[in-house]
Amino acid sequence: MTTQVIVLNGGSSSGKSGIVRCLQEILPEPWLAAAVDSLVDAMPVSMRESSEGIEFAPDGEVGIGPQFRALEAAWMVGVAAMARAGARIIVDDVFLGGAESQDRWRKALDGLEVLWVGVRCAPEVAAAREIARGDRARGMAAGQAELVHRAVRYDLEVDTTAAEALACARVIAARVG
Amino acid sequence: MTTQVIVLNGGSSSGKSGIVRCLQEILPEPWLAAAVDSLVDAMPVSMRESSEGIEFAPDGEVGIGPQFRALEAAWMVGVAAMARAGARIIVDDVFLGGAESQDRWRKALDGLEVLWVGVRCAPEVAAAREIARGDRARGMAAGQAELVHRAVRYDLEVDTTAAEALACARVIAARVG
C-alpha cells in the first residue's frame, strides 16, 4: 500500500521537526509538514493567554482548553482532506492525551494509509536539548517525554537519544510504502 | 449570513499578515490564519530551489512549478475542509495568477460564505517597506503590487498606503457577518 500520511508523535525537544526536514529531504516525492506548532502559530495570540486556549505554565505543563480543542479538531479534518486530495503529509504532533489523541487522529484520517511513528528521547537528554535550544518553557521536554506515548500504538519507533535525526528519518523512510 | 472564510489578497509587503493579526485580535471569535507563506514553509526546502517548485528570482519574480501547484491545490481543499468543520479561517494569499487564482479558491471554497478582501498598497510604498523589512527578495513588492489584483473581484478593498493594519482590520471586521 502507498503511505499517504506519516504521523510522528513525541514530546517537546524529542527532535521531531528535525526528522520531518530530513524526511522531506530524502523521500523521493514532496511531502508537506503539518505541525501542531504551526497550528498554534496560526491561532490568535490571545489563545496562548487563556484557559480556553492553550497555556504554557512556567513548569512546562501545557493546558488545553475548549477553544483550542475546537480549532484542533477542524485542523485534523483539514489535514486529512489535504491527504485525500493527493498531498503526502507528515504530521508532527505531541499526543498530550496519549491514546486518546491517537484516536482523534485515527478518526480524522479514516480510510487513509497511515504510518504511525513514535519518536522517543530519554527525558534527561530531551531536557538537556531544551536548555540548548533556549526557546522553550523549561520542563516541557521532561514532562512530556513518557506521557505522550501512553498506550499509543505505533508501526515503528525511533529514538533520538543516541541517533541523529537523519538516521531516524532513514529508518522511517524505509517503511514508507 | 455568517462569514466562514475571509480571503485577503495582496502583493508582498502590502501588509496582509499585520491585518491578519489585528483581525485575530479584534474579532470576537477565534479565527485561524492560513497563509501561503506558511504553506511554503511547510514544503521541502528543495521545493524552493527547483523550477518544479517555487523559485524566487533575484529580481523578485516568483516562478511556480507543477509540484508547488499540486500541493497548493491540496492545501486549498484542506483549508476549505477546516472551514466546513467549523473553524473560522483567514486566508492570506498572493494571487500571482490574478482572477485565475481567485477561481481556484472559489472552487475550493464552494458553498462557504466568503468575504473577499483586496489589500492594496502603492508600489513605491510597498517597495520601501520591503527594504525596511530586510528579509524579502528585493523587487517582489513592486512587481506584485498591481499584478495580483488583475480582474479579481472583491467584497471590499483596503489600502495600507496611508492606513495602519489595525484601521484596515476594523473596516474588514465591520463587514464580517
Added chain:
Amino acid sequence: MTTQVIVLNGGSSSGKSGIVRCLQEILPEPWLAAAVDSLVDAMPVSMRESSEGIEFAPDGEVGIGPQFRALEAAWMVGVAAMARAGARIIVDDVFLGGAESQDRWRKALDGLEVLWVGVRCAPEVAAAREIARGDRARGMAAGQAELVHRAVRYDLEVDTTAAEALACARVIAARVG
C-alpha cells in the same frame, strides 16, 4: 565632521529597526547595527526572568536590574570601541531613563562624532503596530512612546506616525557627515 555613530532613540514599535535597515541600504558606506534588542538576545535566558536582569511585565512595563545594567554598561564601552576602531555604528536603543540614558551613552561615546536622532511615533499608532506585529508584550509601545524622549536632546527628530521608515532614513542620511 564625519559622523561616526548614529544613535536612534525611540519607544517599542516606533519603527527604529526598519529605519536602521533603510539607513544601511541607502548610506554609501557599510554601517553596523548595535541594537539593545540584540544585547538582550545575547544575554542568558535567565536574565529575562529575574529582577536582577530585565523583566517584561504583562502590562508592557520594563524593569531593569543591576545585572542588566552592568552588562549594558560594558556593551556601551564596546560599541564605542568599535566606532573608534573605524566601524560606522547605528545604535538602536530605548532610553527608558530618558536624559539619564543619554548621559550614559554620551560618556561612553566621548570624543566620537555622534548624530542624535529621536524616533517618534504617536502612542496610539505605535500601539496599533504592536498588535500588528504580534510578538511584543502588549502595552510597551504606548507606555514608552513619550517616556523615552523626556529631556533628551537631539540633532534631529523623525516621526514615523505618517512617514515610512525609508523616508525617515533619507532625512537622517542627509544629515550624516
Added chain:
Amino acid sequence: MTTQVIVLNGGSSSGKSGIVRCLQEILPEPWLAAAVDSLVDAMPVSMRESSEGIEFAPDGEVGIGPQFRALEAAWMVGVAAMARAGARIIVDDVFLGGAESQDRWRKALDGLEVLWVGVRCAPEVAAAREIARGDRARGMAAGQAELVHRAVRYDLEVDTTAAEALACARVIAARVG
C-alpha cells in the same frame, strides 16, 4: 586566574550556539554571547550579496571580502573592550582562516584571560544536522568541519558527535576559572 573570555571555535552545525546557551545557563555569573552570526546579522543586507562582504556559495563555501574583514576587525576590538569593562564574554566564531583567525583574536584579546575551546563534530554528523536544521546553505558543515581547526591551539576541545551540548558545556565550565 579568572577567565574573562571563552572563545568557542567550530564549523557550521557543530553545535556551538547550543553550547553557548548551556554555558549561560550553568555558569554562576551572567555571560554575554558574541557570535559571528550576530555580527553578520548586524551588517547591511547588501554585505551578504557582494564579494566585498560575505558570500555564501550554493556549495556551502564562504567567501570573505575586505569590507567584511574591516567590520570584523572593529567588532573584535569592541568585544575585547566589553570584556575589559567587566562583561564576561563567550565568543562563538568560525575560524575560516584557522590559525590566522586565532591570531586576530589573540591580538584583540591581548591581556585578557582567555579560555580557547575547540568544538569538533564529525563532518558527516555535522552535515546530517545541517539537513535537520534546514536553514543553512548545504555543504557548509562538511566543508568547515576540519578546516576551521587547522593549526589552532586550544586549552580544551569538546566533541559534539556523540555528546550533548549540555555535557560539553559542563566540561568547559569546569575549566572556567
